[in-house]
Amino acid sequence: MRVRDSGILLALFVLVVALSLATQTFLTQGNLVNLLDQAVIVGLLTCGITLCMICGVFDLSASAVLAVSAVVGVLAARGGGVALGFGAAVLTGALLGALNGAAVVLLRVHSFIVTLALSIVYRGLALVITAGAIVYPDPARLTEFQSLSWPTALGGVTVPSLLLLAVSAVTSLVLWRTTLGRRVYAVGGNPEAARLSGIRVGPVRIVVFTISGVCAALAGLVLAARGGSAQASMGTLLELSAIAAAVIGGTSILGGEGAIWRGMIGVLILTLIGNGFNLLGWDTTYRPIVEGLLILAAVGTDYALRHREE
Amino acid sequence: MRVRDSGILLALFVLVVALSLATQTFLTQGNLVNLLDQAVIVGLLTCGITLCMICGVFDLSASAVLAVSAVVGVLAARGGGVALGFGAAVLTGALLGALNGAAVVLLRVHSFIVTLALSIVYRGLALVITAGAIVYPDPARLTEFQSLSWPTALGGVTVPSLLLLAVSAVTSLVLWRTTLGRRVYAVGGNPEAARLSGIRVGPVRIVVFTISGVCAALAGLVLAARGGSAQASMGTLLELSAIAAAVIGGTSILGGEGAIWRGMIGVLILTLIGNGFNLLGWDTTYRPIVEGLLILAAVGTDYALRHREE
Amino acid sequence: VNPNTEGGPTAQPSPKAQNRIAFFGFAKANSFTAATYAGVEEHAKSRGATAEFFDPNFDAQAQVRQIQDAVTSKRFDVFVIQANDGAAVVPAVRSAVQAGIAVVVQFTPLGTRYDTAEPQVEGTITLIDVPTANGAALAELAVRACASKKLDPCEIAYLEGLKALPLDNARTDAAVGALKKAGMKIVAQVEGGYTQDSGRKAMQDVLQRAPGVDVVIGSSQAIAGAEAVAKGKPILYVANGGSRQTVTAVQEGRWFAAYYLPVRTLGARAAELGLDKAQGRQVRPGNLMTDVTPGKHLGTKEVLAGVTGEYDE
Amino acid sequence: MTGPLLLEGITKSYAGTTVLHGVDLRVEPGRTHGLVGENGAGKSTLVKVLCGVTTPGAGRIVADGRAMRLDSPRAARAHGIALVTQEVALVPRLTVLENVMLGRWTHRAGWWRPRADRLLFDGLLGRTGFALDADRPVRELPVADQQRVEILRALASGARVLALDEPTALLPRTEAERLLDLLGTLAADGMAIVLVSHRLEEVLSACDVVTVLRDGRHVLTAPAAEQTPRSLVQHMVGRPIEVLYPEPAPVAADAPVVLSAAGLPQVERLDVRAGEIVGLAGLTGSGRSAVLRLLFGADRRTSGHVTVDGHPVRPASPRHAMAEGMALVPESRKEQGLVLVRSLRENLALAGLSTRQHAGFVRRAAEAREVGRWLDRLDVRAADPRGRTAGLSGGNQQKAMFGKWLMREPKVLLVDEPTRGVDVVVKVEIHRLLVELAARGVAVLMVSSEIEEVLGLSHRVLVMRGGRVAGEFARGAEREDVMELAFAGRPR
Ligand SMILES: Nc1ncnc2c1ncn2[C@@H]1O[C@H](COP(=O)(O)OP(=O)(O)OP(=O)(O)O)[C@@H](O)[C@H]1O
Ligand SMILES: Nc1ncnc2c1ncn2[C@@H]1O[C@H](COP(=O)(O)OP(=O)(O)OP(=O)(O)O)[C@@H](O)[C@H]1O
Numbered sequence A, B: 001m002r003v004r005d006s007g008i009l010l011a012l013f014v015l016v017v018a019l020s021l022a023t024q025t026f027l028t029q030g031n032l033v034n035l036l037d038q039a040v041i042v043g044l045l046t047c048g049i050t051l052c053m054i055c056g057v058f059d060l061s062a063s064a065v066l067a068v069s070a071v072v073g074v075l076a077a078r079g080g081g082v083a084l085g086f087g088a089a090v091l092t093g094a095l096l097g098a099l100n101g102a103a104v105v106l107l108r109v110h111s112f113i114v115t116l117a118l119s120i121v122y123r124g125l126a127l128v129i130t131a132g133a134i135v136y137p138d139p140a141r142l143t144e145f146q147s148l149s150w151p152t153a154l155g156g157v158t159v160p161s162l163l164l165l166a167v168s169a170v171t172s173l174v175l176w177r178t179t180l181g182r183r184v185y186a187v188g189g190n191p192e193a194a195r196l197s198g199i200r201v202g203p204v205r206i207v208v209f210t211i212s213g214v215c216a217a218l219a220g221l222v223l224a225a226r227g228g229s230a231q232a233s234m235g236t237l238l239e240l241s242a243i244a245a246a247v248i249g250g251t252s253i254l255g256g257e258g259a260i261w262r263g264m265i266g267v268l269i270l271t272l273i274g275n276g277f278n279l280l281g282w283d284t285t286y287r288p289i290v291e292g293l294l295i296l297a298a299v300g301t302d303y304a305l306r307h308r309e310e
Numbered sequence C: 001v002n003p004n005t006e007g008g009p010t011a012q013p014s015p016k017a018q019n020r021i022a023f024f025g026f027a028k029a030n031s032f033t034a035a036t037y038a039g040v041e042e043h044a045k046s047r048g049a050t051a052e053f054f055d056p057n058f059d060a061q062a063q064v065r066q067i068q069d070a071v072t073s074k075r076f077d078v079f080v081i082q083a084n085d086g087a088a089v090v091p092a093v094r095s096a097v098q099a100g101i102a103v104v105v106q107f108t109p110l111g112t113r114y115d116t117a118e119p120q121v122e123g124t125i126t127l128i129d130v131p132t133a134n135g136a137a138l139a140e141l142a143v144r145a146c147a148s149k150k151l152d153p154c155e156i157a158y159l160e161g162l163k164a165l166p167l168d169n170a171r172t173d174a175a176v177g178a179l180k181k182a183g184m185k186i187v188a189q190v191e192g193g194y195t196q197d198s199g200r201k202a203m204q205d206v207l208q209r210a211p212g213v214d215v216v217i218g219s220s221q222a223i224a225g226a227e228a229v230a231k232g233k234p235i236l237y238v239a240n241g242g243s244r245q246t247v248t249a250v251q252e253g254r255w256f257a258a259y260y261l262p263v264r265t266l267g268a269r270a271a272e273l274g275l276d277k278a279q280g281r282q283v284r285p286g287n288l289m290t291d292v293t294p295g296k297h298l299g300t301k302e303v304l305a306g307v308t309g310e311y312d313e
Numbered sequence D: 001m002t003g004p005l006l007l008e009g010i011t012k013s014y015a016g017t018t019v020l021h022g023v024d025l026r027v028e029p030g031r032t033h034g035l036v037g038e039n040g041a042g043k044s045t046l047v048k049v050l051c052g053v054t055t056p057g058a059g060r061i062v063a064d065g066r067a068m069r070l071d072s073p074r075a076a077r078a079h080g081i082a083l084v085t086q087e088v089a090l091v092p093r094l095t096v097l098e099n100v101m102l103g104r105w106t107h108r109a110g111w112w113r114p115r116a117d118r119l120l121f122d123g124l125l126g127r128t129g130f131a132l133d134a135d136r137p138v139r140e141l142p143v144a145d146q147q148r149v150e151i152l153r154a155l156a157s158g159a160r161v162l163a164l165d166e167p168t169a170l171l172p173r174t175e176a177e178r179l180l181d182l183l184g185t186l187a188a189d190g191m192a193i194v195l196v197s198h199r200l201e202e203v204l205s206a207c208d209v210v211t212v213l214r215d216g217r218h219v220l221t222a223p224a225a226e227q228t229p230r231s232l233v234q235h236m237v238g239r240p241i242e243v244l245y246p247e248p249a250p251v252a253a254d255a256p257v258v259l260s261a262a263g264l265p266q267v268e269r270l271d272v273r274a275g276e277i278v279g280l281a282g283l284t285g286s287g288r289s290a291v292l293r294l295l296f297g298a299d300r301r302t303s304g305h306v307t308v309d310g311h312p313v314r315p316a317s318p319r320h321a322m323a324e325g326m327a328l329v330p331e332s333r334k335e336q337g338l339v340l341v342r343s344l345r346e347n348l349a350l351a352g353l354s355t356r357q358h359a360g361f362v363r364r365a366a367e368a369r370e371v372g373r374w375l376d377r378l379d380v381r382a383a384d385p386r387g388r389t390a391g392l393s394g395g396n397q398q399k400a401m402f403g404k405w406l407m408r409e410p411k412v413l414l415v416d417e418p419t420r421g422v423d424v425v426v427k428v429e430i431h432r433l434l435v436e437l438a439a440r441g442v443a444v445l446m447v448s449s450e451i452e453e454v455l456g457l458s459h460r461v462l463v464m465r466g467g468r469v470a471g472e473f474a475r476g477a478e479r480e481d482v483m484e485l486a487f488a489g490r491p492r
């Protein structure tokens, strides 16, 4: 990573310094732990969605997959124990993700519309499974189920926060260090050149959608564990925040370029803006205006720095 | 338009025939008038958004512009009469649209994120203007204000429906018959080639955003006239439906390709699916599933037909 | 052509063999709505009528279309409407009234005023919870909470619904106004939303800013999220909503009080009003939800003794 | 503007590297000015400055004694300066007609008048002798036709100064000659022309004046009549260099047939033996690229049979062809060859990822070593092999494509336009490379629009016409005979 690539880090840094100076509470351990915890859901989705965007596809179904997975996870936990529930949720996410990928590859329609249509289908599926009601794990197992959302001995950092760190580390590793990662970048950068280099473009796309599905399922589990329940309308539209986070970080929506860490910076910036407003006690009526302008400033700075000399 | 381009028309046709056979109410004048009236809001937004997409940019702020324009329109109508209100709304839409365009051009960040950030700002603006409350026109002028949403003598077809017809005709004409339209296609198809040919890419983008802003303002006026009031949360996320409609019709999200009529077909298909479900009295629980699958089928057919020979 | 001036109902209500109810809820995936519908359906069945759920999934425009289409399809005699956007559905509701359908406005006001239960569209019947009254009641409960522990000053955090919704803002203004009038100290006023996750985030930030907060008011979902964050703190919670979980929390003393409404019963009551009107009986046009089980809405532990909530959350 | 156009002290840097150091150029009406230099010498950058595509860091452009502000192509157009870029810059989905008229549609008060445009277009076709279908989307055209569209567009703009950046790189000799004749006519009418080309003979015959750039510096400006290809090369490279085609080693009589195809739509039977270079000649659109793509599985093969060393090659995808030892260096670097947003290293490694991995992880050290070796061997010049490939000059990109495939040590090498847009030095290197590969037993099948290249390097030449192989020549065939076969049945 070159210095001029890090305009977005600068933006984050400025925000952190500003908040540290403006409030006494920002730099407390409690607040930092909270911040991390607040970033988890969108953060997990952003990992998967960044991967998809680098590969040149959109996953607009992430939050719907989240809902279905969470619902399935809770129901399975009721039937066969918490471990089974977690497993079933992740499996559901992977399956729906793979289905997304297969539909994009087979229909050859742009992923934008395919995943949008499928997201409608998945939400409908969640509705049918739950019959519109909220589903809970077995009360006897509720505590065990909810343990996924607890703080750990590591200074109170929560399990979801650790999960996000792990997922972002793994996906980063996949992108930077594995042949799959190389394929993802190549397919996103120039699918025809990738194909002519012997890369199976379709399967690579299916894999990234599957990973995105798994990330969504994990986010769903965290949400379900926090609330102790799941329902069809969970997490609606979170994929938009995730895409915004990825783009704010500097991942190109044209594919072939980007990184997980960029998405994480984007998520942090979004979380910080909300946190700052609440800590400062400013009138929240003005929050959207400030939030939007800060996002613009952040991406503007990043762009200007990265393209200064071109 | 070549025959193989019209896969989406086929999809629409199938849907119409199926609904005519399955219900007695579908082909009644009342229902058709309603259908058209229902298509208006998304339809108006789709006109502007199609133009933007052809030009290679996204307008994710359309529904926020709608809200601000409607609010400004209502307030201006209160102060200085209905005509002034309508004028103020359209002007607001044009201004905000131009602002979108200017921000995209100047920041040189992808329009996706710029307009997303600005949409947050605009919603915030609407919130600040209205102080979070509903705003109404002067009761004495309410009837006049609402006349924008009435049926006309033309078989009960409503004013908004005629407005949509007019706007789609005008935007189609602009695209097909003017040099501006040619520029829009050129800029969307390959901005670098357009620039090398002496086309001012920036101004063309600003113009399409402005048109999209005006379309959004008109949609906002129709919504405000129907409800007799305006508020900051009006029409949330309608731009997603509009983008979906444009893409379903066959406008490419990569730019340089598409047509207004395609977007209108997309809007009709979306409206028909909902209408069909309501008329048939099917259990709406299954509606999202069927709706998603129908969209997939429509775009899949369209794609398969258009690319059969390649 | 002004459709509003075309006189009253064009069709007169006629007693039919079987009355049919169309229920337009917020969203099927919303347990509050689902419980309301269960009440509607139950009552319909008891009177030999049928009920059908139209699911707009929180989309205000989709709901408008559904109401229009239901009018067109001529399949219904009664509409029970929970409006996602009270202003937007007005024209569609008007056409329903003109088509002779008995329209019952349920829970949220239909129209633009949030401080009255009087029907804002002529010919409709309301059975609603007036938002400003709701806000005032929440404030009242908070004041009682402070008094219960003799807290003075009493630090109150108000978790708003959604800042973008005028209805929520009307409620917030009423609540905050009443709290201020009662001399309470509001230490935080943030958007808490209607999910546990949003409530959780809001509460985390509230605690950073005002660690000594005594009373927290918010939607029952937001309070559930808030409670999980503030584990172990002696905070008095006032929840807006009367789900099974909420009622239990109040009964167990975890939460101080809830604004309780018997949701399912209210669904049944709406169906009753609608069917009565459709069958030509005289019906009072403006009805308050809080009058159905008088006094219960100020749901402290004593008041809610023996009550079970009527929906899950 | 009536007098000469002067570029004075033009300096330009990209990301800290200076690519033009105070270059002067004098462009005169009525003359054709040749601009030559190695890949990366700065030719394109210089013409881009002239045409307002990029703004120089220092220096100015003067006409009629006044400095002009050329900060956009639009401004340059307003001064009557037009450019045909090196990489085709067209709007792929628009038709030929619209691309030609791009930005200067005939209109009345903003209303487009397509009929008037068509008349203008037909007039241009008449002037140039190009045969193009006005209504076809340009993305369906072969690259050479796309280049023609670019030329027409520049002409349509009515420019008085016309810069062409390698306009003939993709045109077969005959058509290139016709274009050069046209340029001569335009110059005679008073137009000022700047021609960038790697074909030195062409530059010398068509131009009045030649300027040589080396490493971003002006080296020489002299009347073309005083120069020879040899002298130009010496100025370009700074040392004398041999520009003759290397003689391919004779194929052993018993050399085995490596690539064998039968029953393809284009050719009944095609055999390439180990060590043999077979050239495919033909006109644009005669279907040469299609043969290579079919053999490689880039297009799905529905009939026929292909074997490598006797093993059948499944027709479905490039993967199967690669597994049997085939490699394809495609004709378009930008569209088919390289992932321009990724680094040089990633691009070279792309076709052989699975050979340098451990449990799915890239063996980065091995990769860096191997890629480094090939970069050295092919003399690919890049500031940083981890930088974007897009920033490299054309010649270096071309060599990178070769590197990608040679790293796999293929048995069969299919090459499409191997020296498209590369300078003389690289060209000679690539020729040597092909001959050397053949000498080591690789079977080479080569497509080139440069007939000399085909004749000079191949053991055998197949001539294609109208999508089919029309005949075959042994080494030593006359250029005229080959051309005659390629053109047979078409007016020449
Ligand atoms: N956009 C860019 N960003 C960074 N470097 C660039 C860019 N464009 C050109 N360069 C560099 O500038 C130098 C000159 O490039 P230029 O394209 O002018 O060479 P050229 O003489 O036209 O070469 P060729 O014969 O290959 O076309 C090269 O080293 C190239 O890598
Ligand atoms: N993408 C495409 N769509 C439609 N037609 C095409 C396409 N690509 C090639 N063709 C046509 O197929 C025929 C064979 O093209 P091919 O590229 O094989 O010819 P070529 O001899 O290699 O020409 P070139 O000089 O352009 O490389 C030509 O008539 C061409 O116009």
Ligand SMILES: [Mg+2]
Pocket: D043, D044, D045, D086, D165, D394
């Ligand atoms: Mg060049």
Ligand SMILES: [Mg+2]
Pocket: D142, D288, D289, D290, D331, D416, D447
């Ligand atoms: Mg070719």
